[in-house]
Amino acid sequence: xxxxxxxxxxxxxxxxxSCTVACKSEWDVPIGGxxxxxxxxxxxxxxxxxxxxxxxxxxxxxxxPTCVQACPTGATYQDANGIVRINKQLCIGCGSCVSAxxxxxRYINGDKGVADKCDFCAARVERGLEPACVNTCPAKAKxxxxxxxxxxxxxxxxxxxxxxxxxxxxxxxxxxxxxxAKPEQMELAAAAFPPIPPQTIAAGRVWSGLVKKVVFLAVxxxxxxxxxxxxxxxxxxxxxxxx
Amino acid sequence: MGNEISRRKFLQVGTGIAGAAxxxxxxxxxxxPPGWRGDQRVEQIATNCEMCFWRCGVMAEVADGxxxxxxxxxxxxxxxxxxCARGNxxxxxxxxxxxxxxxxxxTGDRGEGKFKRVSWDEALDxxxxxxxxxxxKYGPESVALFPHGVHSGFFATLMRAxxxxxSAEPAFAQCRxxxxxxxxxxxxxxxxxxxxxxxxxxxxxxxxxxxxxxxVFTSQVTAFADxxxxxxxxxxxxxxxxxxxxxxHFWLPxxxxxxxxxxxxxxxxxxxxxxYDKEFLxxxxxxxxxxxxxxxxxxxxxxxxxxxxxxxRIRETAHAMADARPAVAIHPxxxxxxxGNDTQRARAMAILTxxxxxYGRKGGIFLPxxxxxxxxxxxxxxxxxxxxxxxxxxxxxxxxxxxxxxxxGLIETTLSGNPYPIKSWIVYGQNIxxxxxxxxxxxxxxxxxxxxxxVDVLPTEQTRYADLVLPEATYLERYDPPAIVTTHKRxxxxxxxxxxxxxxxxxxxxxxxxxxxxxxGLSDYFPWTDPDDHLRRLIAPxxxxxxxxxxxxxxxxxxxxxxxxxxxxDGPLFPTQSGKIELVxxxxxxxxxxxxxxxxxxxxxxxxxxxxxxxxxxVHSFSRSExxxxxxDLMPENxxxxxxxxxxxxxxxxxxKVILENQDxxxxxxxxxxxxxxxxxxxxxxxxxxxxxxxxLRKAYQHGFSDxxxxxxxxxDPLMGATGMRVNFVRVLAAEKA
Numbered sequence: 013x014x015x016x017x018x019x020x021x022x023x024x025x026x027x028x029x030s031c032t033v034a035c036k037s038e039w040d041v042p043i044g045g046x047x048x049x050x051x052x053x054x055x056x057x058x059x060x061x062x063x064x065x066x067x068x069x070x071x072x073x074x075x076x077p078t079c080v081q082a083c084p085t086g087a088t089y090q091d092a093n094g095i096v097r098i099n100k101q102l103c104i105g106c107g108s109c110v111s112a113x114x115x116x117x118r119y120i121n122g123d124k125g126v127a128d129k130c131d132f133c134a135a136r137v138e139r140g141l142e143p144a145c146v147n148t149c150p151a152k153a154k155x156x157x158x159x160x161x162x163x164x165x166x167x168x169x170x171x172x173x174x175x176x177x178x179x180x181x182x183x184x185x186x187x188x189x190x191x192x193a194k195p196e197q198m199e200l201a202a203a204a205f206p207p208i209p210p211q212t213i214a215a216g217r218v219w220s221g222l223v224k225k226v227v228f229l230a231v232x233x234x235x236x237x238x239x240x241x242x243x244x245x246x247x248x249x250x251x252x253x254x255x
Numbered sequence: 256m257g258n259e260i261s262r263r264k265f266l267q268v269g270t271g272i273a274g275a276a277x278x279x280x281x282x283x284x285x286x287x288p289p290g291w292r293g294d295q296r297v298e299q300i301a302t303n304c305e306m307c308f309w310r311c312g313v314m315a316e317v318a319d320g321x322x323x324x325x326x327x328x329x330x331x332x333x334x335x336x337x338x339c340a341r342g343n344x345x346x347x348x349x350x351x352x353x354x355x356x357x358x359x360x361x362t363g364d365r366g367e368g369k370f371k372r373v374s375w376d377e378a379l380d381x382x383x384x385x386x387x388x389x390x391x392k393y394g395p396e397s398v399a400l401f402p403h404g405v406h407s408g409f410f411a412t413l414m415r416a417x418x419x420x421x422s423a424e425p426a427f428a429q430c431r432x433x434x435x436x437x438x439x440x441x442x443x444x445x446x447x448x449x450x451x452x453x454x455x456x457x458x459x460x461x462x463x464x465x466x467x468x469x470x471v472f473t474s475q476v477t478a479f480a481d482x483x484x485x486x487x488x489x490x491x492x493x494x495x496x497x498x499x500x501x502x503x504h505f506w507l508p509x510x511x512x513x514x515x516x517x518x519x520x521x522x523x524x525x526x527x528x529x530x531y532d533k534e535f536l537x538x539x540x541x542x543x544x545x546x547x548x549x550x551x552x553x554x555x556x557x558x559x560x561x562x563x564x565x566x567x568r569i570r571e572t573a574h575a576m577a578d579a580r581p582a583v584a585i586h587p588x589x590x591x592x593x594x595g596n597d598t599q600r601a602r603a604m605a606i607l608t609x610x611x612x613x614y615g616r617k618g619g620i621f622l623p624x625x626x627x628x629x630x631x632x633x634x635x636x637x638x639x640x641x642x643x644x645x646x647x648x649x650x651x652x653x654x655x656x657x658x659x660x661x662x663x664g665l666i667e668t669t670l671s672g673n674p675y676p677i678k679s680w681i682v683y684g685q686n687i688x689x690x691x692x693x694x695x696x697x698x699x700x701x702x703x704x705x706x707x708x709x710v711d712v713l714p715t716e717q718t719r720y721a722d723l724v725l726p727e728a729t730y731l732e733r734y735d736p737p738a739i740v741t742t743h744k745r746x747x748x749x750x751x752x753x754x755x756x757x758x759x760x761x762x763x764x765x766x767x768x769x770x771x772x773x774x775x776g777l778s779d780y781f782p783w784t785d786p787d788d789h790l791r792r793l794i795a796p797x798x799x800x801x802x803x804x805x806x807x808x809x810x811x812x813x814x815x816x817x818x819x820x821x822x823x824x825d826g827p828l829f830p831t832q833s834g835k836i837e838l839v840x841x842x843x844x845x846x847x848x849x850x851x852x853x854x855x856x857x858x859x860x861x862x863x864x865x866x867x868x869x870x871x872x873x874v875h876s877f878s879r880s881e882x883x884x885x886x887x888d889l890m891p892e893n894x895x896x897x898x899x900x901x902x903x904x905x906x907x908x909x910x911x912k913v914i915l916e917n918q919d920x921x922x923x924x925x926x927x928x929x930x931x932x933x934x935x936x937x938x939x940x941x942x943x944x945x946x947x948x949x950x951x952l953r954k955a956y957q958h959g960f961s962d963x964x965x966x967x968x969x970x971x972d973p974l975m976g977a978t979g980m981r982v983n984f985v986r987v988l989a990a991e992k993a
Contacts, residue, residue, distance in 0.1 A: 024480040026468030026498050028873035029889055033343035036885055037324050038293060043888045055496070055933045060508050062933045064501045135293050148327055150337040150473040151480040 031145035075186025082112030301808025305730030315754030355726035427659030437601025459579030496933030532612025542839030582618025595970025595979035714951030733763030734786035892959035
């Protein structure tokens with residue numbers, strides 16, 4: 013069985029956001045949403061000697077995913093190959109998983125009223141294709157493969173090549189997106205976009221607890237379908253893109 | 256040698272590429288192979304991109320008659336399946352709800368934006384009748400074409416057949432011209448596009464103002480990242496810490512306008528310390544003795560106060576280049592119309608390249624290979640006795656005679672009526688307000704013309720001034736002439752073919768030009784029946800299988816990129832007047848122009864002002880892409896960058912709303928400040944192409960600001976007429992005070 017991971021080579025990345033747009037196109041990500049993002053991590057130093065870098069971020073497909081625990085309906089789950097996925101049929105768009113992700117990797121898709129995030133392009137991977145972002149990246153900065161395969165580039169980079177996770181003492185849930193960067197760049201990126209312990213952000217969403225209760229009731233009463241539809245509708249925004 | 260012979264010979268060389276085609280490679284494949292997008296089965300149609308001019312290979316994925324995704328085309332020899340953010344966002348251009356949908360004739364005042372919808376037949380009749388009338392009244396030369404892009408050839412043919420020699424692309428006088436002339440003077444051929452810079456094999460990459468990474472040509476980014484990963488040293492000369500500079504081993508934050516001083520000081524070190532490639536120069540170059548004497552005084556100590564780069568740093572970087580020679584890739588740049596002395600700066604870069612033995616060598620600049628393009632025989636073009644109207648005869652001696660011209664010159668002539676009146680503009684594929692500086696003149700000139708037709712995809716501002724607006728199909732809906740590319744290590748032919756039928760009533764450029772020719776009685780100049788016929792004639796000598804080409808999108812051939820690959824049959828290595836690399840230019844000497852480049856000081860910003868410089872962002876292509884919903888989502892406006900020090904001086908802070916005011920009192924709209932530590936304090940930087948003034952571009956209307964609108968001054972290169980645009984100064988006013 014494969015165990016999928018990605019390595020992002022910050023030294024190759026030029027921050028061009030090809031990955032963001034390829035992903036948007038592959039998965040109909042609405043305006044304002046993103047399954048993968050590229051953010052400048054700022055500049056540090058004294059003129060003219062500076063450190064700067066980008067941080068490419070997306071779902072980390074963590075070993076201990078907090079989003080799976082947070083999901084009230086079981087819509088978010090983890091495959092045996094490590095890919096954390098969302099069953100859109102079950103998702104009610106309550107946002108609990110969005111709050112529970114320390115890496116800010118999820119968003120609510122306003123077109124569909126469901127949570128959305130990177131799934132390592134599972135549908136492509138199953139057909140032997142690379143994830144869309146890896147496929148398009150002009151800098152070849154994204155490397156995808158299985159940590160169970162000792163011949164894979166990710167195996168070598170993770171176990172022998174110095175690829176690192178972005179974790180803190182508070183947040184260590186085993187992210188499977190790794191980074192190759194100079195130590196000072198790594199420090200800069202981690203400082204600019206630190207993982208946030210879930211309880212800190214979860215407190216913000218008062219109504220999500222209520223939703224959970226209602227959904228559990230609904231599930232108990234086998235009104236799951238209606239409940240899902242009802243809550244999803246709450247989250248459907250205006251469709252922004254006409255064709 | 257007399258000037259006229261010198262000039263003619265100079266303008267001829269480097270254009271006569273002909274030779275036998277090597278055998279095509281690549282497997283046969285079904286015409287439109289299927290693929291997958293998510294869970295969706297799609298048909299894949301190979302074509303090439305036009306979100307910018309790099310023309311990366313694309314696989315358009317089509318389902319139910321709609322383009323659902325664009326992928327990089329893995330068969331494309333240049334871009335090998337990679338596609339940038341803009342390339343991926345081509346879908347949002349195709350389905351942009353603001354597209355021009357049908358032909359329109361102006362009913363309101365110029366600029367007002369009032370039009371009536373007409374049929375194509377009416378539109379083309381209108382075009383033909385106006386053009387016939389203008390020809391009768393003022394002669395055919397009174398019509399000027401403002402084209403852009405290789406696909407504009409259909410309109411170039413149309414207008415030349417009509418009888419006007421007046422055509423000008425910003426690609427020359429607002430972009431690449433000085434570079435191509437400078438390298439042609441030195442090596443006997445222009446740089447061309449894509450630039451043959453061997454970044455992936457380089458041991459030392461030198462970028463002078465080039466900001467690879469923010470300027471994304473996919474294959475160049477790949478080669479840049481590969482070169483770095485293999486351990487190449489990177490030297491970046493830029494007043495701002497660009498993305499490339501942030502990866503550099505040596506970032507040299509140069510004082511703007513002093514690059515030639517740095518280049519001369521580098522030459523001084525290489526020559527003085529005998530670090531140059533003597534064997535290479537002995538064999539291939541002329542003029543070394545004169546160069547040696549010329550650069551003697553230009554020490555790093557001389558350059559330090561000029562460039563504000565420490566002498567030790569200049570030496571250190573010269574040594575880094577010498578250590579890596581000949582695998583030193585000095586990127587010739589692309590948009591190089593900066594200060595009006597740009598051809599001589601390009602010359603200095605070319606000479607430096609020669610000193611390092613880095614031309615025709617692995618890791619440097621490689622040689623173009625030969626591909627024989629088919630020709631479509633046409634009747635002779637009418638000769639104009641009046642000559643070109645974009646410049647006085649003799650002015651700008653090295654301005655290109657044939658394909659390009661001086662856009663600003665045509666505008667000047669429209670205003671002045673000298674040497675003869677220009678009464679009509681035909682615009683295809685360019686955005687005259689954003690590409691050509693001194694917008695006020697463009698606006699005044701428009702008032703003087705009697706007829707203006709614009710062929711465009713989107714309702715750009717210029718369409719509002721047109722008498723006739725013709726909606727072109729996007730690159731995903733049309734055939735364009737194939738790219739026959741020689742400046743790649745494997746020369747190739749790549750095609751553009753429609754992925755779907757044109758939407759609305761839009762039509763491909765070839766169709767518009769051919770139909771217009773019919774109405775004008777010029778059909779003989781369009782002797783091909785349809786795109787397939789046109790393609791077949793152009794690729795005939797290449798011996799490629801047409802079905803394979805259509806399926807794979809591109810076919811490549813063996814190349815001869817390095818000197819050691821060449822034999823005498825391949826023609827002269829250096830097709831200059833002397834047949835050698837001309838460290839001292841014989842053409843310039845014949846014209847009694849400095850045959851070796853000198854440093855000339857440029858005007859500095861007055862007290863209280865900083866120099867306005869500009870560049871690119873990876874998610875936009877100049878002024879073309881701002882209305883693209885996916886790209887607007889990533890970058891809806893262009894902030895003005897200031898250094899921490901400059902922001903303090905102007906009393907503004909990061910994120911604050913401000914107004915820029917230039918030296919002539921022209922103001923920007925309210926814009927946002929971005930403050931950075933990593934930039935010089937005598938410049939303000941922004942991304943070019945924003946601030947569209949057409950309400951028809953509903954997404955991007957007035958997003959950000961136009962840097963071009965603040966360019967009320969230009970410095971013209973006396974050699975070839977390019978407009979230096981980094982000669983404008985701005986001050987920053989807090990928005991509430993302004």
